[in-house]
Amino acid sequence: MREVEMMTGNTAAAWAARLADVDYIPAFPITPQTEIIETLAKWIGEGLMKAKLVQFESEHSMLTAAGTASLAGARVFTASSSQGLLYGFEMLYSISGWRAPLVLVNVSRGVAAPLTLEPDHNDVLSARDSGFIQLHAENCQDVLDLILLAYRVSEDKRVRLPSIVNMDGFYLSFTREPVRIPSKEIVGEFLPPYTPTLPFCPSRPVVKGASVLSGSLYTYFKHNMHESMIRASEVIDEASRHFEELTGRPHKPVEGFYLDDAEYVLVMSNSFTTIGKKAVLRLREKGVPAGLVKLVMLRPFPAAQLARLLKNRRAVAVFDQNLSLGLGGIIYSEVAGALYNERKRPETLISVIGGLGGKYITMEEFEYIFNLLQHPEKIEPGKPVFLFRKDELRAVENTIKLAGVV
């Protein structure tokens, strides 16, 4: 095995599970995630990793088994996408409430209807209130690293909450990129073995998932989870420092790009960030003080870090690859909330929505966003700007016309 391999995001996810020496992989196929479980099934079959992979009849069952196995003491890895995540949605809240520190990879895909295969983030963001830590990958290396980081943070006794690591379908899942695979020794040093909290036991029986039937008890436990989630922020910082020492790769919950003197800043996450960064570089060449903030961690929401990075900027745009129908961009609202109490908050905060169902965003479109930041008077404040090019609209109209729809 070479130290750097060309591999897809899906393969990188499988590698992370293998390196983490997971015990149990409950599975259910769904495009574009399926390659992950196929790869793991193959490795287990060939004796390359010692784990049990069981294919379920649905994601709801798969996630139930993932949670109970984790409570029983197994390190659990699972993966899903879009419709699958939503089909199993009920169990997300159960898993976090059970304090089962498993890792779930979501390969983003737009949610039907209309039915589609390519990515946006409505699927993963629907889980934002569920008590899962959320880490979002920009590239295939991130996929591998963030999964390892997720295990370390989730299993930490100060946190004990599950994680979702998100990668974009197609743009990462099926795209081959160079990925550095850390050695077993390095992963062993970074990730201590999982020690479950009071697992089921014949001589010391335990009750898990009991009802509370009182608002006070319910609030008590929910607040407890909230505090653990907030604590995850520090634990992630601590873990990423250790990870960087071991691998030389830094992973911050919020990453700045050309921020030092930036006046116009774009906030975004996931794979399109790579194109956003290219746009920043091009604008810099033209002398525009552009910069970018990449959100890696969506939960716990890094509000304080964001406020720190965005204060004193002239104008900020939030790029949402999701759409809360009737509201607009989900992350825009969250960023706005994070900035409200910052006295030196930017005067202009623009919401931009694009990339729904995997619709490509060109570098020019990102440049256009920076152009709007320089001339915010061109748009209505607070109203989201939809990225939809004229040629794309013409193509849609043509498709409809060709099919003979009147």
Add this chain to the structure above:
Amino acid sequence: MSETRYKTLRDVPAEEYLLPGSPECAGCGAQLVLRIFLKALGGDAVLVNAAGCLTLLNVYPYTPLKLNWMYTAFASAPAGAQGIRDALDILIEKGKITPKEDLKVVTFTGDGAAYDIGLHAASGAIARGLDFYYLVYDNEAYSNTGFQTSGATPFATSTKTSQPTTLNPIGHEGVKKDLFEIWRSHKPPYIATIAPSHIVDMLRKIERALKYRGPKLFIAFSPCPPGWGSDTSETVRISKLAVETGVWPLKEAIYGEVRHTFIPKVLKPVEEYLKTQERYKHLFHPRRQEKVIKTIQENINQYWQKVREKEKLE
């Protein structure tokens, strides 16, 4: 049949795993079944539960149980059982726990979960050959939410969602799903019906099931006084009548081969059973619904005629 340690009621193990102090109703058949079931199963187990009345055995921070418990969700208790079984297996295989720490895994749900919302998950678990027990307390409706029709509700039953009216004097017009046959079509090693009036029969069945690896089902007749409109002191008598009128056949199937463990010599008329419960009152008051009662009786007769013919052939 083979040797058994259960010959009379005196052989019921003294060990208790379900202690007094649960919040369930007086006369709850389901709770009675669970108590006896655990005596034969032993305490080295984990009960994996789905939403239902007996979920409320455990209301934080109390439990009347002396064994492990996992509440999952309404639809997926068998999958929850699979997760625990698989985890124990792989952890033992990897040497992370010892075989001494192993547990029997028991899915424990009502009929709403077993016949309706969780049937899909059960089917998957059986098809994967999961080594688990599934105990269904069948009170023939969604009792926990106030007694609405379920897939287990028998024909002509009055429930909160099938109340007899002048337009429809019958009550529930559908038929009870045959869960025994649904499971049997998957050919699991062991399935049985049990009743709290026939305790020795129940204990022997659990004893037999203990020998098999794979999915093992017990469908327990579970009178529910508030839902059925029966007296709390009548639970065992109603159960006895259900067996003697042939409403609730006691049987088992080993790898699909059915055997009745009790064949009534003469069937008591079903009326005797129906009259013990308010949920069938509309069949007798204000007017006797002769046709409906006859249909119920004929269905029972036909069932037992087939059983007798088969027995004769053998």
